[in-house]
Amino acid sequence: MLRKPFKSPFLLSLMLGFTIMACNKESIDTEDENELITSVKLNFTANGSTQTFAYSDPDGDGGKAPTIATISLKPNTTYAMTIEILDESKNPINNITNEVANEKDEHLFIYTPTPSSLLTYTYGDKDSRNLNVGLTGSAKTGAAGTGKLKVQLRHQPPVNGKPSKDGSTTPGSDDVNIDFNVTVQ
Amino acid sequence: MKRTGFLYIILLTLGVSELSAQTPKDCDCFIQGIVQDGVTKQPIVGAVILIKELNKGVSTDAKGFYRIANICQGKYTIIGRIVGYEEKTYTISLEHGTEQNIKLSETELHLANIDIKAQKIENLTQNKTSLENAALDQTRGQSLGEALKQISGVTTLQTGSSIAKPVIHGMHSNRVLIMNNGVRQEGQQWGSEHAPEIDPFVAKKITVLKGAAGVRYGSDAIAGVIMLEPDALLDSTVLKGEINSVYFTNGRQTVNSGIIEGGFSNSNAKKSTIIPYSIGYRVQGTYKRGGDVSTPNYRLANTGIQELNYSLSANYKRKNWTSDIFFSQFNTQIAVFSGSHIGNVSDLIEAIKRGNPLAVYTPETFTYSIGRPYQDVLHNLLKIKNTIKNRHGVLSLTLGRQYDFRKEIDILRGDKNLAQLFKLTTYTGELLFEHQPLLKVLSGSVGINSLYQENLTTGTLTEPRSSTVLIPNFQNLTSGVFVIERIVRKQWEIEGGFRYDFRHLNVYRIPRGEQNTVNNQRNNQNFTGTVGINFRPNARWNFLTNISTAWRAATVNELYSDGVHHGAASFERGDENLNPEKALNTSFTINYISQILQAELHFYNNFINNYIFLSPTGRPALTIRGAFPEFLYTQTKASFQGFDFTTNLQFVKNISLNSKISFLKAQDLSHDQPLIQIPANRIENTLRFDHKKTTISLTNLYVAKQNRVPTKIIFTDIPSSEIIFNEYGGDFAPPPSAYTLWNAAISQQFAIRNKSSLTISMTVSNLLNTSYRDYLNRFRYYADEIGRNIVFRAKYSF
Numbered sequence: 001m002l003r004k005p006f007k008s009p010f011l012l013s014l015m016l017g018f019t020i021m022a023c024n025k026e027s028i029d030t031e032d033e034n035e036l037i038t039s040v041k042l043n044f045t046a047n048g049s050t051q052t053f054a055y056s057d058p059d060g061d062g063g064k065a066p067t068i069a070t071i072s073l074k075p076n077t078t079y080a081m082t083i084e085i086l087d088e089s090k091n092p093i094n095n096i097t098n099e100v101a102n103e104k105d106e107h108l109f110i111y112t113p114t115p116s117s118l119l120t121y122t123y124g125d126k127d128s129r130n131l132n133v134g135l136t137g138s139a140k141t142g143a144a145g146t147g148k149l150k151v152q153l154r155h156q157p158p159v160n161g162k163p164s165k166d167g168s169t170t171p172g173s174d175d176v177n178i179d180f181n182v183t184v185q
Numbered sequence: 186m187k188r189t190g191f192l193y194i195i196l197l198t199l200g201v202s203e204l205s206a207q208t209p210k211d212c213d214c215f216i217q218g219i220v221q222d223g224v225t226k227q228p229i230v231g232a233v234i235l236i237k238e239l240n241k242g243v244s245t246d247a248k249g250f251y252r253i254a255n256i257c258q259g260k261y262t263i264i265g266r267i268v269g270y271e272e273k274t275y276t277i278s279l280e281h282g283t284e285q286n287i288k289l290s291e292t293e294l295h296l297a298n299i300d301i302k303a304q305k306i307e308n309l310t311q312n313k314t315s316l317e318n319a320a321l322d323q324t325r326g327q328s329l330g331e332a333l334k335q336i337s338g339v340t341t342l343q344t345g346s347s348i349a350k351p352v353i354h355g356m357h358s359n360r361v362l363i364m365n366n367g368v369r370q371e372g373q374q375w376g377s378e379h380a381p382e383i384d385p386f387v388a389k390k391i392t393v394l395k396g397a398a399g400v401r402y403g404s405d406a407i408a409g410v411i412m413l414e415p416d417a418l419l420d421s422t423v424l425k426g427e428i429n430s431v432y433f434t435n436g437r438q439t440v441n442s443g444i445i446e447g448g449f450s451n452s453n454a455k456k457s458t459i460i461p462y463s464i465g466y467r468v469q470g471t472y473k474r475g476g477d478v479s480t481p482n483y484r485l486a487n488t489g490i491q492e493l494n495y496s497l498s499a500n501y502k503r504k505n506w507t508s509d510i511f512f513s514q515f516n517t518q519i520a521v522f523s524g525s526h527i528g529n530v531s532d533l534i535e536a537i538k539r540g541n542p543l544a545v546y547t548p549e550t551f552t553y554s555i556g557r558p559y560q561d562v563l564h565n566l567l568k569i570k571n572t573i574k575n576r577h578g579v580l581s582l583t584l585g586r587q588y589d590f591r592k593e594i595d596i597l598r599g600d601k602n603l604a605q606l607f608k609l610t611t612y613t614g615e616l617l618f619e620h621q622p623l624l625k626v627l628s629g630s631v632g633i634n635s636l637y638q639e640n641l642t643t644g645t646l647t648e649p650r651s652s653t654v655l656i657p658n659f660q661n662l663t664s665g666v667f668v669i670e671r672i673v674r675k676q677w678e679i680e681g682g683f684r685y686d687f688r689h690l691n692v693y694r695i696p697r698g699e700q701n702t703v704n705n706q707r708n709n710q711n712f713t714g715t716v717g718i719n720f721r722p723n724a725r726w727n728f729l730t731n732i733s734t735a736w737r738a739a740t741v742n743e744l745y746s747d748g749v750h751h752g753a754a755s756f757e758r759g760d761e762n763l764n765p766e767k768a769l770n771t772s773f774t775i776n777y778i779s780q781i782l783q784a785e786l787h788f789y790n791n792f793i794n795n796y797i798f799l800s801p802t803g804r805p806a807l808t809i810r811g812a813f814p815e816f817l818y819t820q821t822k823a824s825f826q827g828f829d830f831t832t833n834l835q836f837v838k839n840i841s842l843n844s845k846i847s848f849l850k851a852q853d854l855s856h857d858q859p860l861i862q863i864p865a866n867r868i869e870n871t872l873r874f875d876h877k878k879t880t881i882s883l884t885n886l887y888v889a890k891q892n893r894v895p896t897k898i899i900f901t902d903i904p905s906s907e908i909i910f911n912e913y914g915g916d917f918a919p920p921p922s923a924y925t926l927w928n929a930a931i932s933q934q935f936a937i938r939n940k941s942s943l944t945i946s947m948t949v950s951n952l953l954n955t956s957y958r959d960y961l962n963r964f965r966y967y968a969d970e971i972g973r974n975i976v977f978r979a980k981y982s983f
Binding site: 028037038039040057060061064160161162164172174175176 | 526552608807
């Protein structure tokens, strides 16, 4: 008497569960989740020749350690400098540089050499409110020496429809924050 | 004698005795009646009739008759209980000068007895606290987590002001089980910023069971269980309703909620051959909308909320058969404070250094609009329950389906829409049999629970497309069987039970940097047990002691996390080799009730083997977005020891003092240091003045500084040369200072015509507009808690 009503409704409940699942094959497409950046390339051009130095972490955060090139420049030279940011985990490669260019009003690149005598960066582009962007610019090296160049991309989106970008580093958050070793010789 | 498992209590007379010269004028009411078997109408001998508020009780005599005299005026809850029958509860109102015979018609009473909603097995020996009636009304409009703070020992883990998760005795998320209308709530509860997907307006009673409760509720119930229960549906031909309106000045939040319920029964049918049946139904809905909230000194940009919830329920009762159906939908959009969008640890350190958020995140202008980042959550719950009674007992089958769809929309370039998506579908089934008393003393139940769950975050279940999702796709099948038996004597109740659970987890994921799907399978099984004693030497004292175990298998985020936790500025790594947690919880509760003093002291010691937590390594994890401190999921032996003390002293007529103290010491026993993120000790005192239908109260809350925080990195295999985040034991900032808050409230009830009533109240929280930060708020690093909030509430019932 006790056993009988036990088994069958229970099995029924389980089967019901599986049956509904079977005809409900959902899927999620997250093609541009996380807006992943895997590579940052700096292009230095002087006297008609271009050198490219890359920071590359193709498997994204974690996993294998990134490879970071050492920037090697000549002293007392002015280089035209551009930056490219890419998501190389996608096929074809997703060029995020264009997205940043389209949203200049909420992006700011910051280049910080240490020591500061290593090189001087001058912005070459402005956004619609005449604030610096940093996709293109120039770098003038100082005397021979070694140090670091910190490259930051600040994402400074509007807050409640009001722009937050004010030309300073402070608002927003880092989309890129990496250090290159620099040799000026 | 036919025993059908329910009591039939007739409240014969209830009124004012004329012969009461010795007793004070107001305390000369009495209540008397007869207790009968619901079907056979045979008198029940030895049933206990208790007045809950006074803890006054009598037993029925040989004719089933009882009488309790010298009761003061007021509202009381009458409980009738005897082993083998369902407990019956009535609310009565005794008023001086109005002699009244109870107006319940016989048929109404009869059908009320067929009501078998009380299927849940009451745990008799563990500490339970409920929020209902006026206490629940005072929390209306707040989220579930906020509302439960009324209960001593319960705090919240917050993400700003709008996301609050309940914390019981220092534990939260997967260690707190929520039973929503009898169904185990399954959302994305593993996330510390994922609040329960529940509209508290659905419930008329919210109960917190503190301590491990693995035997009845299955895996995960390590810290406790939160049970939300609606009122029983109506079973006579009436129409009732309730409207609640709440306005919060801070955030200009409005909450409107309504209930319409009715029923139909053929009990008035002339022919006695017709089998009586009844139908009950309820429609309930809530709409909430709030804008940016303010701290005492600044407004927080993008902190609005919107919520639209509804539920439908119906039942059909016929003789020994009841069918219930319940559907609810919860729908919310919660804006997340713009200033909390932290990139890497240097962003976070800058934010901490600044103290206050930047001006751009603290705008002058108020807005209701919800911008990025925000969460968008949908939760559906469908429950179907069938219950049948026969001479052996009560058999019930509860089936549930839940669907939880969570979107976390971040600030993305190019206004891209997709963010982290989580789709969780859960099927639950429970078959429960409550048997008739064996050998006249042993009552109890046996049951089987089963749960099947499917989580989708990328691609299709077996073919994930992305390796960068927060948690992988998985299937989870859990089944358990349990037995709980109890012996109820006049002064003693002894309870014991055990359970076996099996869990199968099937994970489909693409590991970082790889192309192919990996399938990981895990099987866990476990036995849990409980034993407890409830001793009631007399009407004033009650002693409970209980030893229970519970277990919890590691969740997928603990096993497979591998990436940056957005907003928390931490790099979190799971550990595939984590073993299930096992808790051994011992508790002891002393309860004292007299007319002027009610006190409860609850001691607990929760020892957890393999306690899983996130611990800093102090090492930086280098990413293209900068350095993040690394945190690993690891396990340890942990203990949670403490006490909750609640007292209510009515030292003068109309004036009472309510005090609550919560003390908790949580220790990582393997590493001999305190555990991280444990709520600070606190004391709350409320002075209350009641006169007729007016209540005025003033509350002081003191929360101490959490001085017990970890001081060292626990991973010994990490060379000290790699450790760079070593301050505050791996935390980003020291715990905030102690704080004191004042709250005030006034409420007034009006009677409108015979059955309608209107209650209006005004509450001011953070009366002095104090700036403070709480250790368990994730935003404590860069923003204050919200300032003064004046809340107006109106409740109209008809």
